[in-house]
Amino acid sequence: MTTEPKSGAAEAGRDPEAVSRFVESFAAQLVEAGMQRMAARVFAALLASDDGALTSxxxxxxxxxxxxxxxxxxxxxxQMHMVSREREPGSRRDRYRVHSNQWYEAITNRDAVLKRWEQTLRVGVDSLGAETPGGQRIAETLAFFEFLEGELIKLMDRWREERARTFGQGSAGQG
Incomplete structure (x- = not known):
């Protein structure tokens, strides 16, 4: 059985064991998707906390x-733009806060990666020649990433509209 900090589930009247099971279950799914294990556990714990922020x-x-x-x-x-560090008021301790728009930030960060990949793939097409089999595969990969980038931009615009419509301004969890 894990011990909850004062700001955790026990104080909020939630079952600490149920919260712990959720954190570990969601973290395991994030690990399966490629996130580092400890980062996944910390992220899930922050996401589940009432304030969205906890100290180390x-x-x-x-x-x-x-x-x-x-x-x-x-x-x-x-580095993934999923949490930020802030100084606890009147203290020398840092608190780590999950962004209310953590998924948007993570996807946006991936957009920068896509742009770098596109630049490199363009060089690859030029280097191999667009008519060679390797050049054609690289050109198709480049076209996919360009398509994906355009769709992500539209998707993020639609998400901002949906988020505002669903959660409005000043809703719980926004930061």
Missing amino acids: AELGEQLQVSPAAVSGAVRYLS
Whole structure:
């Protein structure tokens, strides 16, 4: 049985075991999708917390892991633009906050990766020749990524509209 920090599920009247099962289950699914295990656990714990923010000590206590494990996970999640670090008011402790638009940020970050891949693929087509079998495969890959990039832009625009319509301004979890 894990111990919940004061700001966790127990204080909110939730079943700490049920919260822990959710965190571990969702984290496992994120790992299956390619996320690092500890980063997935930290992300799921932050996502499930009432404030969307926990200190390193609270995360370590809830997940039963070392501060170093939390630090590495937070560093990864920060690079992925899924969490941010903020100073706890009146304290020297940092709190880690999940973004309310974490999925948008993660997808947008992938958009930058797609652009770099497209540039490299263009060089590949030029290097191999567009009429060679390898050049044709690379050109098709390039066309797919260009298509995907255009669709992601439209999809993110539609999501912003849907989010505003569904959750409005100042809704719970926005940050």
